[in-house]
Amino acid sequence: MAFRSGFVSILGRPNAGKSTLLNRIVGMKVAIVSDKPQTTRQMLQGVANREFPDGGAQIVFLDTPGIHKGDSRMNRRMMEEVEEALADRDLLLLVVDASAPFGPGDAYALEVVKRTKTPCFLVLNKVDLVDKPKLLPLLDRYNKMHDFAELVPISARTGNNVDHLVETIAKHLPEGPEYFPKGHVTDLPARFLAAEIIREKAILLTHQELPYSTAVIVDHYEQRGPILRLHALIFVEKEGQKGILIGAHGERLKTVATRAREEIEKIFNTRVYLEVFVKVRSGWRENGRFLEGLNWRNMVGGEDLPHASHEANENEESTQ
Ligand SMILES: Nc1nc2c(ncn2[C@@H]2O[C@H](COP(=O)(O)OP(=O)(O)OP(=O)(O)O)[C@@H](O)[C@H]2O)c(=O)[nH]1
Ligand SMILES: [Mg+2]
The missing domain is CATH 3.30.300.20 (K homology (KH) domain)
Known part of the structure; x- marks a missing residue:
């Protein structure tokens, strides 16, 4: 049976639910969460281990600050963290808030992701807030704007479809070693x-x-x-x-x-x-x-x- 592993960055505009998703997947509060944008200021690592019928997987997730145009030195550093999270990854997740209308902030986040050749999933989050028929036009819109490897609607808050997302991520990862021992969730001090x-x-x-x-x-x-x-x-x-x-x-x-x-x-x-x-x-x-x-x-x-x-x-x- 194959063991798969890899590095996956969670990206998106501020307040999209990236940190909520990381915590949900790794089963621990690694990243703080709030209803105000720009909560996460640094890249945060969280490791998930899963067993599937066809083999195990270890996924090293990186939560990142929300992609935005900020001009303070701190905001610039936040965007440097995003740049770092774009390099040398197996997969990117672009997390989008399905309950908010598509705007310039979303276009900018998409631009950042499009700069890389790394495969990217569109993760349509907060679907608990939206009627299903309204999701289709948004999915369609994203589908036309970029060649996403997958489009996955989820709710990071309720956990809806998150297991499916993790399984789909694992399928896209190469065969690889276990980088961290099983109980290890984060290297944050x-x-x-x-x-x-x-x-x-x-x-x-x-x-x-x-x-x-x-x-x-x-x-x-x-x-x-x-x-x-x-x-x-x-x-x-x-x-x-x-x-x-x-x-x-x-x-x-x-x-x-x-x-x-x-x-x-x-x-x-x-x-x-x-x-x-x-x-x-x-x-x-x-x-x-x-x-x-x-x-x-x-x-x-x-x-x-x-x-x-x-x-x-x-x-x-x-x-x-
Ligand atoms: N209803 C609903 N709310 C969600 C969901 N996911 C996240 N939220 C809420 O959205 C807000 C932002 O969540 P965060 O996880 O902090 O978002 P983030 O993308 O990490 O934000 P930054 O760190 O500022 O970039 C919080 O109030 C969350 O509770 C979801 O699936 N459904
Ligand atoms: Mg965050």
Whole structure:
């Protein structure tokens, strides 16, 4: 029996449901999700293992930031992540929101995908929101615009037809090795996942420009016995935003922290002690060094985290 494996990038305009699809397929919350566009800022890996009657498959998925024209340094970096996800893949998935009318944003996302020679599936998402007859003209339209290898309607939210999508993906992959051990889902550092969950709760509880102006860094991560101790900084760009995020009597920040703690406890299967502070860092979206600090590639995730050396420095200071 053949074993198939390969690398598949999930692409599409912001808010199409790419991260919801990744989480649904790998069975774990690897990527945060919100109803605001530009939630995902970096490329995120999630691995799916499946057994089919004719053999097994391992699919390494890459979720990406929504394709858009943004002009801040952060937005440009997001699009660099998309470019990286286009290179050297076995297959691309263009995820489209079937409930939204076709617009310039969709045309632009399609343009990006058309630049590559890599086979591409059209994944028509959110079909739970649309009457079936309305799907046909949209499928027809996409069919005429590009030579898609497959067109698959799904609902990432309900899971409708997602198994079929995964099976179809597996059929398109070459025979190959198991790149990762069976239980491995993602190589994202735990510190990053914790920061992202905090950012998700902040996004969900704020509006207008605040979600775009928010960045989170977990600057202390320490498992002490049964308790995971986390210290996090939520960065915003303006003093007024800080006030909004904290809320009257600190209520909004308290809600963010409680919801984040509860979810981190569930996902990491441990008790969590979480402290959250809000800081103003004007122009962080243009600050290259700050953006490097947010990049999960520069974080370590497990026991040997930078805070160990940070504590050593503190000890040094106290002995002087
Ligand atoms: N009704 C419905 N909603 C969905 C479906 N898939 C995703 N959503 C919702 O669409 C919104 C955007 O989902 P995300 O998964 O964050 O979208 P994304 O493409 O990753 O967005 P960015 O990271 O901003 O590019 C969220 O509110 C999801 O709950 C679906 O199949 N049906
Ligand atoms: Mg996303």
